[in-house]
Amino acid sequence: EIVLTQSPATLSLSPGERATLSCRASQSVSSSLAWYQQKPGQAPRLIIYDASKRATGIPARFSGSGSGTDFTLTISSLEPEDFGVYYCQQRGWYITFGQGTRLEIK
Amino acid sequence: EVQLLESGGGLIQPGGSLKLSCAASGFTFSSYAMNWVRQAPGKGLEWVSGISSSVGGTYYTYYPDSVRGRFTISRDNSKNIFYLEINSLRVDDTAIYYCAKGDRPFCSGGGCYFLDSWGQGTLVTVSS
Numbered sequence: 001e002i003v004l005t006q007s008p009a010t011l012s013l014s015p016g017e018r019a020t021l022s023c024r025a026s027q028s029v030s031s032s033l034a035w036y037q038q039k040p041g042q043a044p045r046l047i048i049y050d051a052s053k054r055a056t057g058i059p060a061r062f063s064g065s066g067s068g069t070d071f072t073l074t075i076s077s078l079e080p081e082d083f084g085v086y087y088c089q090q091r092g093w094y095i096t097f098g099q100g101t102r103l104e105i106k
Numbered sequence: 107e108v109q110l111l112e113s114g115g116g117l118i119q120p121g122g123s124l125k126l127s128c129a130a131s132g133f134t135f136s137s138y139a140m141n142w143v144r145q146a147p148g149k150g151l152e153w154v155s156g157i158s159s160s161v162g163g164t165y166y167t168y169y170p171d172s173v174r175g176r177f178t179i180s181r182d183n184s185k186n187i188f189y190l191e192i193n194s195l196r197v198d199d200t201a202i203y204y205c206a207k208g209d210r211p212f213c214s215g216g217g218c219y220f221l222d223s224w225g226q227g228t229l230v231t232v233s234s
Contacts, residue, residue, distance in 0.1 A: 001170070034220045036151075043204055043224035044143075044151065055222065087151055091217040094168060095141070095153040 002026055004088050004098035012106040019075040021101045023088035028068045032092040035064055035073045038100075039084040048073060080105075108132040108223040110205050115228030118195050122232075126190040128205030128225060136160065136183040139208035139219050142190045144201035145227075152201075155179040155190060156219065158212035166212055195232045202227040 003026040013019055023033065031051040036044040046055045048064035051071060061076040075082055083105050088098040114126040128140070141156040157179045158166040167179050181188035192199060204227045208219030 029217075032217045036221075038151075043226055044221075045224070046220060046222050049209070049220045049222075089151075089153075089220070091219055093217070094170065094213075095156065095218050095221075096170075097151040097153065100150045 002029060002090050002093050002096050004090055004096055006086075006088060006098035006101045008101060009099075010102045010104060012104050013078055014106045015078050015080055017078050019073075019078055019082070019103060021073040021086055021103070023066075023071040023073070023098050025069045025071075025090055025092075029090040029092035031067045032090055033064075033066070033071050034089045034091070036087045036089060037082075037084055038087065044087065075103075078103075108207060110207065110223060110225035112203065112205050112225045112228035115203065115230045117231045117233060119234050120195060120197060120232055122195050123191065123193045124195060124230060126192070126203055126205075126228060126230070128188050128190075130186045130188070130205075130207070133207070133223075135186040137211055139210060139212055140179075140181060140188045141206045141208055141219065141221060142177075142179065143204045143206055143221070143224075144199075144230075145204070146198070146201040149201075154203075156208065156213075157181050157188060161212055168213065168218065192230075195230075197232050200230060200232045202229050 035048040038044040052064045085100045109131045156168040178191040205225045206221035207223040209222045
C-alpha cells in the first residue's frame, strides 16, 4: 500500500495570503497524484490531477507541482471560499488518500 | 452535466447487511470505472471499492485489504446504476458513503483512477 502523508495538519492563513500544502508518498507515484477540496457538509471536488493539471473550472490561483514522492499544492492568493480541507490522492497503485490538511481562516 | 445520486443508507445493526445504490447520468456510464469512497464522522477519505468498465465482457473489481471479503461492488449498465453491498457490518463501518466516477475505464500499467465527479453521499450508521 502506498501511504500519503500530508503536512501541515492545519494551516491558518488570512485571505490574500499564499498557501502551500505538502503531500509525501511512501514510494514513487510518478505524476499520478491529485488534490481534492472539501468544504463542510459537501462532497470532495477534484482540483488538480496528474500532479499539476487544473480540473475543469478551477481558478488559476490553484497550482500543483512535484513528481515521484514529493508534491505541493499552492494557492497563490487565498479567497474566502478556498478555506476547507484538502486531500491528496494517488492512483499509481490502487487508490489511497492522504489524511488531509485543514486550511482555516486566521 | 454529470450527476451521481446515492441511496440506500440508514441505521443498521451490527452484523447486518446493506446494499447502496448510485444512479448516474450526464455521461456514457458504461465507458468509465466507478468507485465508492467513505468518510467516517470527523475523519478523512477512504477508498473502499472500484469497478472497471467492461473489458471483453469482464468487469474488474478492486478493494483495499481493509474491506476485501465483506464489500462487493457491481454495476448494471442497462440502468446506469452501480452498487455496493456490505456484509457483516461493524460499528466502524459507520460513515458517509460517496459514489465517484473514475476518469478512465479501468486500471492499467498507468495506474487506477482519479475521481472527477462525486455524489453527495449517503449516511450509513451501524449501531445496536
